Amino acid sequence: DLADFYSQIGRLDDARRSLEQAQLLEPEELDLILRLIDLDAKEGHFDDARVRYTAELDGAKTPRDLARIHSRLTNLAVMTGRGDDLIEALGAFRAATAQFQSPLQADIAHTMMLPAVAEVGRPGEALRLLEAVTANIPQPYDTLSGLGRAWALSRLGRTDEARDALQEARATVDTFKFETFRPSLALVEGLIAEADGNIEAAAALFEVASETAVQVDPMFPMFLAKARNSLGNFDGALEVITETIASQPAHPLLHLESARAHHGKGDIAKAQESLATALKGWEGADEAFPPLIEARALDHAIK
Numbered sequence: 001d002l003a004d005f006y007s008q009i010g011r012l013d014d015a016r017r018s019l020e021q022a023q024l025l026e027p028e029e030l031d032l033i034l035r036l037i038d039l040d041a042k043e044g045h046f047d048d049a050r051v052r053y054t055a056e057l058d059g060a061k062t063p064r065d066l067a068r069i070h071s072r073l074t075n076l077a078v079m080t081g082r083g084d085d086l087i088e089a090l091g092a093f094r095a096a097t098a099q100f101q102s103p104l105q106a107d108i109a110h111t112m113m114l115p116a117v118a119e120v121g122r123p124g125e126a127l128r129l130l131e132a133v134t135a136n137i138p139q140p141y142d143t144l145s146g147l148g149r150a151w152a153l154s155r156l157g158r159t160d161e162a163r164d165a166l167q168e169a170r171a172t173v174d175t176f177k178f179e180t181f182r183p184s185l186a187l188v189e190g191l192i193a194e195a196d197g198n199i200e201a202a203a204a205l206f207e208v209a210s211e212t213a214v215q216v217d218p219m220f221p222m223f224l225a226k227a228r229n230s231l232g233n234f235d236g237a238l239e240v241i242t243e244t245i246a247s248q249p250a251h252p253l254l255h256l257e258s259a260r261a262h263h264g265k266g267d268i269a270k271a272q273e274s275l276a277t278a279l280k281g282w283e284g285a286d287e288a289f290p291p292l293i294e295a296r297a298l299d300h301a302i303k
Helices: 002-008 012-025 030-042 046-057 063-080 083-097 103-113 115-119 123-134 141-155 159-176 179-195 199-212 219-230 234-245 252-265 268-281 290-302
Strands: none
Touching (some): 002 030, 012 030, 030 063, 063 083, 063 252, 115 123, 199 219, 219 252, 234 252
16 A cells, blocks of 8 residues: 555655565565566566566466456557557457456446557557447447447547447446546547547546546546647646656656647757657557657657
C-alpha cells in the first residue's frame, strides 16, 4: 500500500524500496514481482519490462495470473505503438479470462480493451474485432460494446454512426446503473467531438472523464492535454501533463504532448527534450503508429 502511494505521487525510488521490503516477506508473490516490473516500464525501460513480463508467463499458476500479465503486456504494447504485440496480448488475455469468468463477463471485458487496437493505427481492425465479439453477447448487454465501437468509428471519421453506437451504450448504462462506465462515456463522446473538429467540446468532455474516473489511466489526461494544445492553451496542457507525468515519467504519449506545448510556447529546448523521450519510447513502434507520425512531423518542424 505504501508503494502504491509513493508511485501515485511520483516517488518511484521510494515505491521500489517499499516493494523490495515486501518481497523479503513474500519473495515468490507474483503481485510484488509485477509491480516492480511496472516501475521499470514507468521509468522507460520498455524492452526490459516486456522481457520480464513475458518471463513470468511460464511460472504463472492460475489463469487469473496469466490475465494479469497479459493485461500489462497489452498496456505496454499500446504505449510503445506495437500493433502485432497488442493483438497477440489481447488474444491471450481473452483466452485467460475465459477460464475464470463467465462468457458474458469475459466478452464485455474484451470489448472494453479492443479500442486499444484503434489507438495503434488500426481502427478498421478494431471495429471488425468488436463486431465479432458483440455477436456473442446476449441482449441487452450487447449494447455495452457500443462504447468500443463508437471509439473505433470516431477514429474512422464515421461520427454519426459513432454517436448512435455510443447512445446504445449510454442507454444500457442508465438502465442498469453501471456507473463505472460514466467516465468512458465522456471520453468517447469527446473523441467524437474531436473527430468532428469541435475541440472545445472535446476538451470539456476529456476533463470530465479525467475528473470522474476512479483510477485515471494516463490516456485520459493525455487526451485532455492534446485538446488543450490544439486550442492553443499550452499552459493548461502543461498543467495536466505535470500532474500525470510525475507518476509516469517516461510515458511517450505524455512527452509528445509536452513537446507540443513547449513548442507552442516557444521553448524549443524543452520541446526537443520531451520529443527525444517520446521518440526513444517508440523506437520499435509500427511505422503507421499515429503518434509516431505526429512526433516525426514535429521533430521536422523544430529542426
